[in-house]
Amino acid sequence: MSLKAKGAVTGVGDTRYSKNSGKSVTTLQMEASLAAIRDAGLDPKEIDGIIVYGNMAVVAEDFITNFGIADLRFSAVTPLGGASAVASVQCAIAAISAGICNHVLIPLGRNGSSGAGGRIGSRVREMPQFRTIGEFEMPMGAIAPAQLYAPMARRHMELYGTTSRQLAEIAVSTRHNAILNGNAMMTKPLTVEDHQASRMISDPLRLYDCSLESDGACAIVVSSAERANDMAQPRVQVLSVAEAHPDSPSAITQRPDMTRLGIAKAAPRAFEMAGVTHKDIQVAEIYDCFTYIVMCQLEDLGFCKKGEGGPFVASGAIKLGGKLPINTHGGLLSQAHMAGLNHVVELVRQLRGEAGKAQVKDAKLGLVTGYGDMGDGTVAIMARG
Amino acid sequence: MTETTYMKPLPEASPDTLPFWKSLQDGKLRIQACSACGKLRHYPRQVCPYCYSMEHKWVEAKGTGTIHSWTTAHHAFHPGFKGELPYTLLTVDLAEGVRMQAQARGIAAGKLKIGLPVKVAFEIATRDLTLPVFVSA
Numbered sequence: 001m002s003l004k005a006k007g008a009v010t011g012v013g014d015t016r017y018s019k020n021s022g023k024s025v026t027t028l029q030m031e032a033s034l035a036a037i038r039d040a041g042l043d044p045k046e047i048d049g050i051i052v053y054g055n056m057a058v059v060a061e062d063f064i065t066n067f068g069i070a071d072l073r074f075s076a077v078t079p080l081g082g083a084s085a086v087a088s089v090q091c092a093i094a095a096i097s098a099g100i101c102n103h104v105l106i107p108l109g110r111n112g113s114s115g116a117g118g119r120i121g122s123r124v125r126e127m128p129q130f131r132t133i134g135e136f137e138m139p140m141g142a143i144a145p146a147q148l149y150a151p152m153a154r155r156h157m158e159l160y161g162t163t164s165r166q167l168a169e170i171a172v173s174t175r176h177n178a179i180l181n182g183n184a185m186m187t188k189p190l191t192v193e194d195h196q197a198s199r200m201i202s203d204p205l206r207l208y209d210c211s212l213e214s215d216g217a218c219a220i221v222v223s224s225a226e227r228a229n230d231m232a233q234p235r236v237q238v239l240s241v242a243e244a245h246p247d248s249p250s251a252i253t254q255r256p257d258m259t260r261l262g263i264a265k266a267a268p269r270a271f272e273m274a275g276v277t278h279k280d281i282q283v284a285e286i287y288d289c290f291t292y293i294v295m296c297q298l299e300d301l302g303f304c305k306k307g308e309g310g311p312f313v314a315s316g317a318i319k320l321g322g323k324l325p326i327n328t329h330g331g332l333l334s335q336a337h338m339a340g341l342n343h344v345v346e347l348v349r350q351l352r353g354e355a356g357k358a359q360v361k362d363a364k365l366g367l368v369t370g371y372g373d374m375g376d377g378t379v380a381i382m383a384r385g
Numbered sequence: 386m387t388e389t390t391y392m393k394p395l396p397e398a399s400p401d402t403l404p405f406w407k408s409l410q411d412g413k414l415r416i417q418a419c420s421a422c423g424k425l426r427h428y429p430r431q432v433c434p435y436c437y438s439m440e441h442k443w444v445e446a447k448g449t450g451t452i453h454s455w456t457t458a459h460h461a462f463h464p465g466f467k468g469e470l471p472y473t474l475l476t477v478d479l480a481e482g483v484r485m486q487a488q489a490r491g492i493a494a495g496k497l498k499i500g501l502p503v504k505v506a507f508e509i510a511t512r513d514l515t516l517p518v519f520v521s522a
Contacts, residue, residue: 136486141393143394154455158498203471253484
């Protein structure tokens with residue numbers, strides 16, 4: 001048995017994204033979750049599975065209490081950082097296919113900008129995935145993801161001639177889409193020159209190569225593909241989903257090939273399970289904690305060869321109207337950092353034809369990825385119908 | 386410098402990793418070698434990923450290597466590093482075939498390239514902590 005076409009995303013919801021929500025993380029997650037459950041046409045008490053994000057800011061018990069769920073049959077936590085959202089989709093479909101539960105809620109919300117947990121530099125130190133880094137690299141000054149990931153980008157540049165201006169194309173295109181979306185933190189157009197003029201954070205990564213820190217929440221509901229036939233929205237099936245971990249998942253410095261991410265292992269499995277090819281993908285939401293990570297994933301997914309990501313993103317292929325429009329909502333770079341669950345929400349809206357001004361015409365088949373911390377990778381291929 | 390004024394993150398050594406940190410205080414860079422199959426590994430871990438032996442010894446590395454990649458930090462994500470911006474972090478392939486990360490000392494930005502030979506040096510951070518750095522070889 002495989003999970004091929006066994007599940008569907010039957011509801012999606014989100015809050016406003018902002019710098020300062022003025023609300024608790026629990027309130028934000030409840031708000032987004034109620035929106036997703038309503039979107040699915042369900043009563044909150046019908047949720048019988050919940051998968052929460054690895055930081056466990058809100059846990060299944062909070063939802064049982066708030067929704068009065070009488071018999072939650074399945075709960076889990078996905079601790080893969082930014083790869084968690086898509087990993088949760090896999091976990092949900094596995095639980096549903098095993099007959100454990102029917103409708104799994106996957107919430108994610110944070111006060112990543114205003115919260116008491118602090119900004120990224122202090123937050124990551126509390127994460128178990130950063131334990132090795134915490135002992136052997138943070139004392140040297142490699143504190144935050146920008147500093148831990150920059151050597152990957154530098155090596156790619158040295159080996160393949162990739163340029164900062166090519167990375168800028170990702171930031172520019174993503175900003176364009178964020179403005180079209182309407183629920184995005186960044187609302188001013190961005191040019192390659194703006195990117196080049198932005199301050200250096202950790203060479204070669206500039207400010208506009210880096211994702212946002214955001215307040216807000218989003219949520220999805222996953223159900224069986226069979227049940228989805230009779231639910232409120234046009235069916236968006238999960239044709240395939242796969243998770244993989246890189247060699248040396250505890251420290252990037254130890255990676256045999258520093259320019260290869262975990263998703264390189266997951267991608268062939270996902271394409272094979274779905275029975276589709278790269279040319280069939282009409283829209284892709286690619287985890288974008290940093291511009292470089294987008295480019296590297298496009299290579300590791302097989303949309304271009306290793307080393308050709310720079311010219312590929314600079315060719316216009318990734319823009320709306322290009323052959324592979326990506327991050328049509330504005331991503332983590334310009335919409336909000338919801339650890340990639342906003343990417344799943346956007347793919348579902350694209351496939352339903354609900355993506356507004358950034359709608360990819362007649363989008364029926366799309367792909368969404370996750371990237372976690374030291375290179376964990378997840379990918380799902382979804383289709384309308 | 387006394388410990389009360391040291392503002393940077395301190396490594397939380399475990400019994401599994403303490404010999405690495407103790408060695409640095411003696412001006413030695415030591416890495417784990419599997420007692421069963423002899424393979425070297427770094428960062429320290431509990432099990433040999435080649436033969437699954439849980440026995441290991443600590444062997445002194447030559448301290449020489451070449452640059453695998455690098456980044457120069459221009460933004461301090463921790464208040465302890467504000468005073469030394471910009472600083473360069475090197476990912477170094479040690480002669481023993483393992484990698485480690487440490488700050489560069491005295492290597493001009495224009496000289497940085499993959500394959501540049503470097504060697505380890507030791508800087509006393511606190512009474513209980515010595516950190517490795519890399520200088521031109």
